[in-house]
Amino acid sequence: MRSRIIATGSYVPELVVLNEHLTQFPVTALPLIEQKTGVRARHYAAETESTSDLAAEAGRRCLDKAHVDAREVDAIILATSSPDRLQPATATRVQHILGATQAFAFDINSVCSGSLYALHVADALIQHGSCRRVLVLAAELYSRFLNPKDFSTYPYFGDGAGAVLLETHNGKEGIIDTVLHSDGAGCEVIQIPAGGSMMPLNKVKQPADMYFRMKGAEVFQFAVTKGTSVVEELLARSNISVKEVDFVVTHQANINIINELATRLGIDRSRFAVNLDRYGNTAAASVLIALDEFIESGNVTPGHLGVFVVFGGGLSWGASLVQF
Amino acid sequence: MQNLIKATKAVFSEFNEASFQEDMLLAEIPGWDSMNSVNFTLELESVFGVNCNALQLGPNSTFADVVRFLQENGVDPS
Numbered sequence: 001m002r003s004r005i006i007a008t009g010s011y012v013p014e015l016v017v018l019n020e021h022l023t024q025f026p027v028t029a030l031p032l033i034e035q036k037t038g039v040r041a042r043h044y045a046a047e048t049e050s051t052s053d054l055a056a057e058a059g060r061r062c063l064d065k066a067h068v069d070a071r072e073v074d075a076i077i078l079a080t081s082s083p084d085r086l087q088p089a090t091a092t093r094v095q096h097i098l099g100a101t102q103a104f105a106f107d108i109n110s111v112c113s114g115s116l117y118a119l120h121v122a123d124a125l126i127q128h129g130s131c132r133r134v135l136v137l138a139a140e141l142y143s144r145f146l147n148p149k150d151f152s153t154y155p156y157f158g159d160g161a162g163a164v165l166l167e168t169h170n171g172k173e174g175i176i177d178t179v180l181h182s183d184g185a186g187c188e189v190i191q192i193p194a195g196g197s198m199m200p201l202n203k204v205k206q207p208a209d210m211y212f213r214m215k216g217a218e219v220f221q222f223a224v225t226k227g228t229s230v231v232e233e234l235l236a237r238s239n240i241s242v243k244e245v246d247f248v249v250t251h252q253a254n255i256n257i258i259n260e261l262a263t264r265l266g267i268d269r270s271r272f273a274v275n276l277d278r279y280g281n282t283a284a285a286s287v288l289i290a291l292d293e294f295i296e297s298g299n300v301t302p303g304h305l306g307v308f309v310v311f312g313g314g315l316s317w318g319a320s321l322v323q324f
Numbered sequence: 325m326q327n328l329i330k331a332t333k334a335v336f337s338e339f340n341e342a343s344f345q346e347d348m349l350l351a352e353i354p355g356w357d358s359m360n361s362v363n364f365t366l367e368l369e370s371v372f373g374v375n376c377n378a379l380q381l382g383p384n385s386t387f388a389d390v391v392r393f394l395q396e397n398g399v400d401p402s
Contacts, residue, residue: 026377029362036358151362216359 002174009062038255042158042280055139080112112312146151153300190313
């Protein structure tokens with residue numbers, strides 16, 4: 001028995017912000033954004049939208065495609081590192097919006113790796129037999145957590161949400177294997193320092209502590225090193241060669257990371273799904289948004305073998321092998 | 325050079341003030357990269373009130389280059 005992806009969905013907010021709209025930065029610096037990351041535009045949520053709204057819309061589109069009523073979903077797992085609130089779980093509001101009255105709902109925070117962590121937990125729930133259908137969501141609203149004056153973070157992220165509906169399947173299609181890793185020694189590399197128990201609001205020294213920060217050079221090296229090794233580990237476990245992989249959906253952090261992964265893995269770059277030029281880095285949501293678009297564009301056909309790759313804060317990283 | 329050191333520290337929190345020397349390569353500052361170099365120029369503009377669009381910072385740039393630019397624009401970096 002396998003957990004099969006029976007539908008995908010995605011949603012990005014309407015507002016498009018191009019690089020040239022970022023007038024708080026020197027005009028001479030703006031070309032660096034595309035040059036260093038490949039990002040040309042990103043979408044920002046409306047003031048009335050929260051993370052749960054983005055997730056619910058992606059989920060609704062996914063369920064519509066699958067022709068599945070929300071009341072037939074057994075569980076909702078939402079990967080997010082930009083939740084509505086510290087508590088309760090953002091997934092519970094999504095459950096309410098969707099009307100998934102029979103589902104239990106909870107969040108997972110593995111920053112940009114969250115989608116595969118959620119996918120793996122959903123797969124385990126199905127393999128265990130406790131769930132028949134699990135809606136996996138990943139949604140991020142980073143525009144609320146970025147310092148508008150920080151050139152090292154602000155231009156590279158965008159808002160959006162993706163969804164995957166998993167269902168019990170007696171056949172070869174579905175999730176074949178997933179490998180996940182974490183290294184807490186790197187927990188300072190990507191962070192929002194304030195707002196939690198380590199730095200509650202009454203201990204905040206400067207506004208910058210409330211904003212997302214990362215050590216870009218360290219993240220780049222980590223991503224290309226671990227992104228490569230985890231795919232090699234995943235394929236070796238299933239005795240699959242890179243030549244058998246039809247497509248790769250990797251975290252949309254930086255075009256130079258994707259290019260480097262393609263080179264190191266020996267997989268033609270044309271087999272990688274890429275949308276970061278239009279959406280920027282949507283953190284946990286990026287893989288599910290890219291997967292949905294890749295499928296909708298007709299790039300995935302029955303029999304295709306796909307690899308999903310993630311890397312992000314924690315540090316955390318992982319990969320999944322999926323038979324379509 | 326306290327204001328220059330302060331501006332550097334504001335962008336690069338791991339910068340050790342004791343390591344400051346005018347001939348120090350900016351690339352040796354922990355966390356320095358092309359993106360944060362933009363934040364550095366924005367901080368210089370904020371601290372010294374000077375337009376830094378003409379300040380070109382590359383891999384071989386030093387604090388001395390920054391000091392020279394500021395002085396050429398009528399600012400005392402100390």
